[in-house]
Amino acid sequence: MKKLLLALALILPLCGFSQDLDFGVTGGIAMYSGDLTAKEIAVYANDFSWAGGVFLRNRFSRFLGFRAGLTLGKIQGDELINSVNLQRGLNFQSNITELSLLGEFNLFHVSYPRNRTVISPYLAFGVAFFTFNPKINYKGQLLELRPLGTEGQGLTGYPNRYSRGQFSIPFGGGVNILINDQLTLGAEMIFRSTLTDYLDDISSSQVMYGDILTRKGELSAAISNPLLDPTRPENLEASYRRGGTHNDWYIIPALTLSWRIKNTGKSKSVYSKFMECPRF
Template identity: 30%
Template sequence: MAINKPILFILIILSFSQLSRAQSFRGAWEIGVSAGGAGYVGDLNQYNPVQVSGVNAGIFVKRNFNSYLGLRFNYNYGQIKANDANSSNEQFRERNLSFKTALNEGSAIIDFNFFDYAINDGTRRFTPYLFAGIGFINFKPKIKYQGETYRLDYLGTEGQENGYKNTALAIPFGGGFRYNYKDNWSIFTELGYRTAFTDYLDDVSGVYPANPVYVGNNPGLNLSDPSLHQTGAAGVQRGDFRKRDTYLFVSVGISFTFVSSKCYSF
């Protein structure tokens, strides 16, 4: 799932517009926590962009420049997984691939409120908002077999000599709704997607290798081609042809805003 470039462009324009129009305002720092579900769209889940397969939790520190615009720094932890054996698609069930990974994400995100939000002298106690930014993601796809856990990124299941990098850039984007329910306290809910600059969140990107990877004993498991009838011929595509995986966090959270009386001018 690729980022919607027109929406991102509009968000950036609106953000700079608000900065240029502001003559003076009270700045405010905000801290918050969130939790919810995590999911992914990729080679093992090609068609359901809202499928949740794990959990997420996060913390953030945010600078609110005015009642419309803020910049937050996030850390999010999540877990995602997928298993062809659970698919409704017969071809995927035959392919029989699976993975599970933890996600560690750090990001810087611009928030844009649609309404004049109550924090920082705004007039509205609620507002929908959009966000976009840049970050990085660390992932470690694994599989468990015969009681042992194997790191797929180390094993080169598609013939990679030294595996592949398990850290990549990510582009967060999405939207949500926040409500100032008491004094400096707010609650919020948001849905955010992340386009990862890697196709290996699920360990699937290229083709079946000529020399597959086996683990375990008697007879062991072919990690490169665990298909039910060993149908993965060398050189045949293992997954889809998209070059980037996407993951999502759907969250609810609570935050506290420290309002400052110092004025800034632009």
């Protein structure tokens, strides 16, 4: 709750200091990169899912704006489908709800003779707060992973249970096509570097199989490490790490459409009567 209040405190004041204000919608795909991918920064087409949202863009000038957004989406990963670890075969899926604040820095504008369309590439960087809840498809049942404590979370000598509300650092870029001073089309790719390694419920924590089996139960142990047989006494002393040391990512490439709902003229496009070079 404290993290959510902090996120709202960062975002809401900007809505009251608007110059030119746009309302927009986004639609695209969500991609995951983490411990169930072969590399720390890698994506697989089989893991693609949906994403969409709404935003308010506060334009202070033709070159600078801030965007507060609400994004919903779904991320997922599967070792079997992606041929990452066929023997272990873990999988996860999670819905994402994100509040973000992005600065948009327009690099230049390009327009053409007698054409009021303006093309404007931009870079984006900011901060976001998101919630997630990883689940696993285990023998046809969809189970929440956090309560299972698959890495001993909550036990003495192990980390506390991870929070399902976390911050991320979104960054990327895109291009806006200003049809006129009221309507803008866009396409963008925004990467989210999260501050958690538990999007997929897998981290680099050292785990003792016997602790999970005896103190969390057979189901937690079976999901924690499917490769170990709980009936073999020697496996109780087995120690392992389920993932790597890097935090997880999710990436959303999307199309955007926005309308001007408040127009002061501060960010009004300047159209060319003749062919021009990009205007910085």
